[in-house]
Amino acid sequence: MTPQLSRRDLFKLSAAGILGTSVSGWFNVLASRAAETRARHKSCILLWMDGGPSHKDTFDLRPGTAQGGPFQEIQTSVPAIRISEYFPRFARQMQHAAIIRSMSTGEGAHGRAKYYLHTGYKEGVGGLNYPSIGSIAAMEIGNPSNPLPNYVSIGNRSYGSGFLGPRHQPLNVVSPARGVENLRPLVDSRQFQNRVGLLEELEQSFHRTHEAGTSLAHRTTYQRAVTLMQDRGARAFDLSNEPSASRAAYGNTVFGDGCLLARRLVETGVTFVEVTLGGWDTHQNNFNRVRTLSGQVDPAMSALIDDLRQRGLLDTTLVIWMGEFGRTPRINNRGAQPGRDHYPRAWSSVLVGGGIRGGQVIGRTDAEAATVTERAVTTLDFMATVCRILGIDHNKLNQTPIGRPVRIVDRGANPIVQLV
Amino acid sequence: MATQLGGMVVALGLLASAPWTMGNGQAQSGKKDVPPAAKMDSAALAKVIDQHINARLKEEGLKPSSNSDDGEFLRRVYLDLIGVIPPSEKVVAFLDSTDPNKRAKLIDELLEHPRFGTYLGEMWAGMLLPRESNNRRLDHRPMQAWLADSFKNNKPLDKMVYDLLTAVGTQQANGAATYFILNPTADKITDNVTQMFLGVRLQCAQCHNHPFVEIKQNDYWGMAAFFTKTRVSLNPKAAAKQGAQISVFEGAAPPKGKRNNLPQGAKIVPAKFLQGEQPKLDPKEPYRPVLAKWITSPSNPFFAKAMVNRAWYQLFGRGIVNPVDDMHEGNFPSHPELLVQLTEQFKANDFDLKYLYRAICNSQAYQRTSRPVGDNKGDKEFYSHAAVRSLSPEQLYDSLTAVVGNPGKDMPKGPKNNFRKGPASPRDAFLSFFRIDEGANPLEYQSGIPQALRLMNSPQLAGAAALNRILSESKEPAQILEKLYIATLSRRPTTQERQRLVDYVGRQADLRTGFSDVLWALLNSSEFGLNH
Numbered sequence: 001m002t003p004q005l006s007r008r009d010l011f012k013l014s015a016a017g018i019l020g021t022s023v024s025g026w027f028n029v030l031a032s033r034a035a036e037t038r039a040r041h042k043s044c045i046l047l048w049m050d051g052g053p054s055h056k057d058t059f060d061l062r063p064g065t066a067q068g069g070p071f072q073e074i075q076t077s078v079p080a081i082r083i084s085e086y087f088p089r090f091a092r093q094m095q096h097a098a099i100i101r102s103m104s105t106g107e108g109a110h111g112r113a114k115y116y117l118h119t120g121y122k123e124g125v126g127g128l129n130y131p132s133i134g135s136i137a138a139m140e141i142g143n144p145s146n147p148l149p150n151y152v153s154i155g156n157r158s159y160g161s162g163f164l165g166p167r168h169q170p171l172n173v174v175s176p177a178r179g180v181e182n183l184r185p186l187v188d189s190r191q192f193q194n195r196v197g198l199l200e201e202l203e204q205s206f207h208r209t210h211e212a213g214t215s216l217a218h219r220t221t222y223q224r225a226v227t228l229m230q231d232r233g234a235r236a237f238d239l240s241n242e243p244s245a246s247r248a249a250y251g252n253t254v255f256g257d258g259c260l261l262a263r264r265l266v267e268t269g270v271t272f273v274e275v276t277l278g279g280w281d282t283h284q285n286n287f288n289r290v291r292t293l294s295g296q297v298d299p300a301m302s303a304l305i306d307d308l309r310q311r312g313l314l315d316t317t318l319v320i321w322m323g324e325f326g327r328t329p330r331i332n333n334r335g336a337q338p339g340r341d342h343y344p345r346a347w348s349s350v351l352v353g354g355g356i357r358g359g360q361v362i363g364r365t366d367a368e369a370a371t372v373t374e375r376a377v378t379t380l381d382f383m384a385t386v387c388r389i390l391g392i393d394h395n396k397l398n399q400t401p402i403g404r405p406v407r408i409v410d411r412g413a414n415p416i417v418q419l420v
Numbered sequence: 421m422a423t424q425l426g427g428m429v430v431a432l433g434l435l436a437s438a439p440w441t442m443g444n445g446q447a448q449s450g451k452k453d454v455p456p457a458a459k460m461d462s463a464a465l466a467k468v469i470d471q472h473i474n475a476r477l478k479e480e481g482l483k484p485s486s487n488s489d490d491g492e493f494l495r496r497v498y499l500d501l502i503g504v505i506p507p508s509e510k511v512v513a514f515l516d517s518t519d520p521n522k523r524a525k526l527i528d529e530l531l532e533h534p535r536f537g538t539y540l541g542e543m544w545a546g547m548l549l550p551r552e553s554n555n556r557r558l559d560h561r562p563m564q565a566w567l568a569d570s571f572k573n574n575k576p577l578d579k580m581v582y583d584l585l586t587a588v589g590t591q592q593a594n595g596a597a598t599y600f601i602l603n604p605t606a607d608k609i610t611d612n613v614t615q616m617f618l619g620v621r622l623q624c625a626q627c628h629n630h631p632f633v634e635i636k637q638n639d640y641w642g643m644a645a646f647f648t649k650t651r652v653s654l655n656p657k658a659a660a661k662q663g664a665q666i667s668v669f670e671g672a673a674p675p676k677g678k679r680n681n682l683p684q685g686a687k688i689v690p691a692k693f694l695q696g697e698q699p700k701l702d703p704k705e706p707y708r709p710v711l712a713k714w715i716t717s718p719s720n721p722f723f724a725k726a727m728v729n730r731a732w733y734q735l736f737g738r739g740i741v742n743p744v745d746d747m748h749e750g751n752f753p754s755h756p757e758l759l760v761q762l763t764e765q766f767k768a769n770d771f772d773l774k775y776l777y778r779a780i781c782n783s784q785a786y787q788r789t790s791r792p793v794g795d796n797k798g799d800k801e802f803y804s805h806a807a808v809r810s811l812s813p814e815q816l817y818d819s820l821t822a823v824v825g826n827p828g829k830d831m832p833k834g835p836k837n838n839f840r841k842g843p844a845s846p847r848d849a850f851l852s853f854f855r856i857d858e859g860a861n862p863l864e865y866q867s868g869i870p871q872a873l874r875l876m877n878s879p880q881l882a883g884a885a886a887l888n889r890i891l892s893e894s895k896e897p898a899q900i901l902e903k904l905y906i907a908t909l910s911r912r913p914t915t916q917e918r919q920r921l922v923d924y925v926g927r928q929a930d931l932r933t934g935f936s937d938v939l940w941a942l943l944n945s946s947e948f949g950l951n952h
Contacts, residue, residue, distance in 0.1 A: 111552070123552060124608070149869055166856050166868040181870070182877035191937065198924065198941035206946045209791050212808035215946035217865035222944065225872035401861060 041141040042354060042390045043266045043317045046134070046274040047259070047301060049293075050156065051110070051281030054327035054340050055348035056369045057290045058084050060101045067330050067368060069287055069338075078359040086294035089302035095359045096305060096314065097352040098419055102363020102372040105325060105379045108342045110281070113324035118159040120383040120409050128400060132159035133386065134272040135168040136408055140392045142168075142271040147224070147231040152265055154258040156276035163400040166221075170274070176257035179237040183229055196226055236264040246307075251299035259300040263307050266317055280323055285337035297321070305352055318354025318389050329370040346372045349382070354389045356419045377416060384413035388420035457761070459768040465761075465779035472758035473785040473803050482796050485805035488789040490515050491911030492952070493523060497781060498910075499811070499951050500735050501530040503539035504818040511906045527781045531774045537572030541565065542814060543734075547616060549602040558602055558656055559591065566595025577727055577771040578716035581617055585712035590665040597668040604652050606682045610644040617715055618694060619726030619747040641682075642692030646711040648674050648682060673703035694722070718767045722747070728762045731776050735786060737809040737862040738801075754801050790952040800863075809862040809951040813854035816949065817847055823907050823943065824883035846880075862951075875944055883939055891932060897922045900935055908942040 061084060062068040073082040076094035083091055083099070090097075107113035107122070115123040119130040131139075134151040139161075142150030151161075153170040161168040173180055185192040203219045228234055235241060239257060242264070250256030258275040265273050277296060282289045301321065308314040326347025327340035346365045352358070363375040377385075387394035387409060394409035460468070477484055488496070494514050498506045506514070514522060530536065545564040570580045587596035603609040614622040622640045653667040682688070691707065692698040693714050701707055715723050726747065733739040740759045741747045753759045762776070769775045780786055785803045796804035811819070821827070827846045844852065853874065856866040875881060890903045901921055905913045913921065925934030942948055 124550065160856065165864075166866050169856060169868040169870065171870050180873070182873040185877055186879060186882055187936075191933070194928075195937045195940050198921075198937055199944055201920070202941055202945040202947065210808055210946075210952065211792060211797050212790070212950075212952070214808045214810055214863065214865045214950055215952075218867075218946045218949060221865070221867055221869065221872050222876070225869045225876065228869060229873070229877075401864075 041143065041271065041316075043270065043313075044133075044137055044272045044354070044386070044390055045259075045262045045266060045304070045317060045319045046272070047297070047319065047321045048156070048158075048274055048276045049280050049297075049321065049323035050114075050276050050278040051323060052113070052325040052327060052342055052347075053280040053293070053323045054282060054286060054290055055101070055103075055343075055346070056327065056329055056340070057287065058087070058294065059099050059348040059350060060365060060369045062329075062367070062369055065368070069331065071287070071291075081359070081361055084294060086291055087298045089298050090305075093302055093305050093352070096309070097350055097358050098356055098360040098362055100349045100351070100362040100377050100382070100416070101346075101365055101369075102375050102377050103322075103326070103347045103349050103382065104372050104376040105344045105347075105382075107379075108325060108344045110324060110342075113344060115159065116379055117322070117324050117382075119162070120379060128404075128406065129162035130406070131162040131164040131168065131398075132170075133383065134158065134170055134274055135161035135164050136387075137272040137390060137392065138168045139164055140396075140408075141390060143269055146233075146269055147227045148233050148236070148265070148268060148270050149228075150271040152262075152270055152273045154261055154273065154275045155254070156274070156278070158274050158276070163406070164398065165401075173237065173258075173261065176239060176254065176261045179239070180234070183234060183237065185229065233268040236268045236270075237261070239264075246303070249299065249303040249306075251296060251303070253296050253300065255296050256300040256303070259304045263304055266308070266313060267311065282327065282339055283332070283341055284335040284339045286327070286331070286339040288337065301352075308353060314353040315355045318356070318386070319352040320349065320386065321352070322349035329368045346370055351386075351389070351419065356389060360418060362416055362418060375416075378413075380410055380413035381416060383409045384415040385419055388415045457764045457768065460765060462775050462779040463782065465765050465775075466782040468761055468765075469758065469780065469783040469785055472755050472761070473783070476755060477802055477804055480799075480802055482799055482802055482804045483794060484784075484803075485789050485791055485793045485796060487784065488787050488806070489911070491909070492789060493787055494526070495910035496806070496951060497523075497527060497530060499815055499819070501527075501539070501777065501781070502533050502535035503543075503812075503815050504535065504822055505908075506910055507822065508903065508906050511910045515912070523787070524782055527778060531777060534572075537568040537570075538564070539814075540571045541568030543812075544571075545598075548599055548612060550608070550612070558598075560598070562591040562595035563598035563602075564595075566598075571773070574772065574774045577773050578718075578723070579771075581723070582712045582716045585613065585617075585715065586706070586708050588668050588670070590667045592665055600650055600668040601652055601656075601666050604655075606644040606647040606650070607686065609647050609650070610640065613715075614643060614694065615745045616730075617726060618722035619729055619741070619745050620694065620722065621743075621746050622694075637687060638689050639692075639694055641687040641689045642698070643694055643711075644682065644686070645689060645691035646707045649707050670706040670708065724767050724771070725759065725763045727771070727773075728759065728766050728776065731773065732762075732780065735777070735780050736803070737807045806952070807863055808946075810860070810865055811949060811951055812862075813851045815951070816854060817850045819948075820881060820943065824881055824886050827880035865950075872944075875949075876940075881943065882936070883943065884936070887932070887936055887939055891935070895931075897925055897931065900931070901925075901938065904935065904939055904942060908939070908948050909945075 056062060056067075057069055057071050061071060061073050061082070063072050072085045074085045074088060074091055076083055076091040078094040081094050081099065083094075105113070105116065107116045112123050115121075115130075118132040118134075120133070121128075121130040134153065138150035149169075149171040151168060151170040152173060154173045154176055157172050158170055160170065171180065187195070199222070203215070203222075207215055207219065239247070239261060242260060247257065247260060250260045255275065255277045258277075262273040262275050277293065279289060279293055301319070305314065305319065308317050308319075325342055325344035328343045329346075330340075331338045332341055346369060363377060364373050365371060366373050384394040392408065394407070394413060394415070396408050397405040398408065399405060474484070491511070494506055494511065498504060514526065519525065541564045544567050545560050549560055549563060584596045584599055587594055587599060589597050591598045591601060599612075600609065603612055611622065614620050622643065649670040649672070651669055651671045653669070654662070654664060656666070658664075659666045690698055691701055691711075693711075696714070699710055699714075701710060714720060718724070726745070729739040729741050729744055729747065733742075733744040738744075740755055740762075741751055741753045743751075765779075766772075766776055786806075788803065788806050790806040790808050792799075792805045799805070800807070854867065854871055856868070856871075860866050886907070890900055890907075894900050894903065898918060901918060902912055905911060905917075921938055925931060925938065928934035928937065
């Protein structure tokens with residue numbers, strides 16, 4: 001593993017005249033970051049349960065009923081609230097959490113629903129490419145001089161910045177254990193510095209004769225990428241810096257590693273991190289699979305919440321657990337093992353931390369967990385709520401490149417008053 | 421008035437009766453009595469382009485920059501017409517040729533190049549087929565191939581679009597049917613048809629009257645009505661499951677008031693040409709040919725102009741009306757008379773796309789250098805100098821691999837490939853990774869940090885094999901340097917560059933180390949990564 005070039009090394013090499021003109025571009029960035037003191041904005045960690053987790057087997061159970069399935073409920077740290085027996089550790093943290101049992105979002109196709117729940121807009125409407133909540137958060141409350149990108153997606157490429165442009169694209173980490181793709185140079189740090197020096201010379205020369213916006217943007221992007229490669233903060237991506245005990249606490253799974261990485265990134269000031277756990281599309285073999293997946297979520301999510309709390313970060317970090325819809329209250333017996341199918345009409349999501357009042361349940365469903373009977377939460381309501389918690393004005397208008405105004409959250413949103 | 425009374429009479433008739441001035445920038449009165457312009461060849465049209473552009477520059481008090489260098493022109497026209505930088509042998513041949521007509525000859529050569537059709541076909545397929553989640557299992561290639569064939573053979577554009585709009589059958593039998601398979605609902609196909617072939621963004625009007633322009637919801641649904649009989653035989657999921665082919669056809673007319681393939685919230689109105697008349701449709705006959713005939717007719721007020729604008733956009737990075745597919749009365753053409761003349765000549769020359777490209781590429785306006793001079797550096801609209809544009813992901817990948825060779829199997833796999841069975845090819849994975857926004861503006865730089873990291877640090881793009889080959893052929897540093905420049909930047913190094921870089925290489929451990937640094941810098945430079 002090639003060693004990162006520390007700032008001290010940079011100075012040394014520069015003094016020795018080896019770096020030539022190349023460093024001047026970065027000194028400004030380094031200097032401004034050191035001099036800057038900033039109030040801590042909020043952060044968000046989205047635990048994305050890809051495929052649509054069954055609400056009736058996680059957070060809105062009906063044990064003992066004909067369609068209730070075999071799972072039992074357990075008590076949580078909040079007397080009135082009971083959840084699936086497969087979240088024993090998280091159950092002890094319920095005082096920090098709010099369960100929304102009345103999600104009702106209408107989209108039942110995976111692709112369309114995922115898009116909708118990430119952006120707040122339906123795919124393709126009005127011919128626009130809408131930004132995901134991660135890009136919105138990076139733009140609205142992210143620290144612009146953070147050498148790390150303010151939106152990181154772990155395990156899945158997620159949804160991008162759409163018309164907000166390349167600056168707020170997520171940095172994707174496919175495997176938390178491997179870290180960021182292509183972060184390390186192909187050659188040793190001294191040779192890499194030489195190369196960057198050459199590049200900077202070529203860039204200066206081209207810009208002198210062409211003075212074009214595109215070449216300036218090209219050069220700036222490269223400077224930021226090089227800075228990221230060399231920034232101390234980039235070590236957050238390296239999980240080998242964590243004691244093995246903490247990886248064990250998170251469950252020693254890929255998802256657990258992802259949650260651990262998310263904590264490290266939030267610690268360095270990254271605004272929005274999404275960690276994906278797939279496999280929830282349980283048309284077949286629902287109960288075995290949900291049990292296994294819950295077993296991965298429970299240690300990871302609870303260790304994350306514990307760590308954030310211990311570091312004094314829980315109040316400023318909103319953790320969201322959700323998928324794109326829930327699953328049918330009726331069990332299907334089509335296959336060898338019973339399953340549940342897509343169900344957007346009534347389902348559950350969970351919010352933790354971020355300064356919300358914990359220990360609550362928002363909304364209710366009927367005896368079958370099939371229909372919302374109280375306080376339906378639409379996609380717009382949900383997005384507006386998240387925005388309010390993070391300190392984003394959900395009514396703000398952003399401009400598309402052709403000057404069309406688009407609200408962060410579309411009109412008609414009613415944020416959940418008990419949470420904002 | 422769907423019958424042809426004779427093109428000229430109909431054209432004049434419609435011009436006289438139309439109440440609109442959609443993006444034309446010229447009042448229609450007084451035009452009634454002018455006969456259609458005499459047909460001119462591409463050389464003459466190139467001169468006309470320059471007359472208009474230069475006259476406007478004078479009006480704006482802008483001094484034009486000088487003509488491009490040979491290397492500059494060579495690289496630009498290769499990228500614009502066939503989507504890849506020129507190979508080294510071609511660079512040397514062109515730079516050293518003393519033929520005064522070499523540029524015109526090069527343009528002709530590229531228009532007949534095997535890549536011309538495939539490059540344009542891939543580009544158009546990207547615009548016609550939405551990359552959406554519902555289309556995950558579907559294959560773009562039949563559409564790309566059908567388009568490539570049409571472009572290669574220079575099928576007149578009116579005929580090509582007519583065939584596209586009326587396509588039936590399976591993708592495998594008729595690649596054009598892909599258009600309707602990937603745009604299976606009336607609103608989706610209407611959005612695309614109006615945007616691509618009329619140059620009008622009607623999508624806003626799907627839900628409400630356009631805020632600035634005289635486009636109403638009924639205009640939108642009047643156009644969508646032509647597609648209400650169009651059907652696909654299977655949905656993609658069922659087709660994939662059954663291993664069956666999806667077929668496009670026109671079925672029975674929907675019973676009065678029924679929605680069929682119209683989405684929720686659709687308005688059911690009689691079929692009506694945009695800002696035109698309401699034709700009488702025979703419910704026993706297909707509807708699309710009626711629309712297709714109106715769109716591709718020489719008297720159609722939108723089609724030829726939209727196609728001309730799009731060709732201009734492809735070569736300049738901006739349309740004469742910009743955005744390219746937003747041609748309405750609030751959006752003025754930068755050079756209205758030029759647009760009119762280009763449109764007239766395109767029609768007079770039977771919608772010949774190669775003719776149009778030939779004319780534009782031979783103009784001074786196209787061949788100007790991208791280096792601004794004095795005040796003209798602020799000009800983004802009048803073509804005083806060429807714009808420095810982004811490369812499309814396709815251009816970038818094909819140009820990179822032209823230098824470093826095709827990556828092996830270990831290129832990182834991208835997200836699950838949307839359009840073919842099986843894992844993504846390295847090219848598809850790269851395109852997916854670099855495609856930030858659909859329909860991205862070429863005048864803006866699109867890449868972010870992840871893309872820069874990939875280009876800098878990916879082993880597949882290091883070009884070790886290419887470098888080894890050059891090093892085995894030449895031992896003299898100046899020669900090696902020249903080969904690297906020719907391969908990557910399509911030019912020879914300046915004296916200054918040669919001195920500096922040969923000196924640099926001399927101070928490194930060995931030739932290979934030094935030149936690998938130079939190659940790395942060249943491949944990551946603006947001069948390589950942009951179209952200038």
